[in-house]
Amino acid sequence: MNANELNWQSMKRLPDPGTTVLIHVPHDDEPVWFGFWDGRRWHYIEGLPVRSEVKHWCGVPTPPARDWSPIEDTVAARLGVDAILPLANAEPVLA
Numbered sequence: 001m002n003a004n005e006l007n008w009q010s011m012k013r014l015p016d017p018g019t020t021v022l023i024h025v026p027h028d029d030e031p032v033w034f035g036f037w038d039g040r041r042w043h044y045i046e047g048l049p050v051r052s053e054v055k056h057w058c059g060v061p062t063p064p065a066r067d068w069s070p071i072e073d074t075v076a077a078r079l080g081v082d083a084i085l086p087l088a089n090a091e092p093v094l095a
Helices: 070-079 081-088
Strands: 021-024 032-037 042-044 056-059
Touching: none
Parallel strands: none
Antiparallel strands: 021 032, 021 056, 032 042
16 A cells, blocks of 8 residues: 555444544535544544534554654754653643
8 A cells, every 4th residue: 555545434334432533524615634433423623523424534644753853853962862752752731
């Protein structure tokens, strides 16, 4: 399978409830979006219910291998990679 291909599923098989997937809603302003099935109905990732018919869904692809940005490379070289890993893996702080 090409790395850019997605394995779209029909509605015959539904994802596990609460699992984030891509949903195809052809009659929506944005026909492909992140969403989830709650066991009874579809929701957009923000939690709003999908008002149009979801035609297909697809598992979220695995992200590419981690690449260090130039600034992270500079910090890693100065401090050592072990010093920045806690920062790189930290959860974002929401105000």
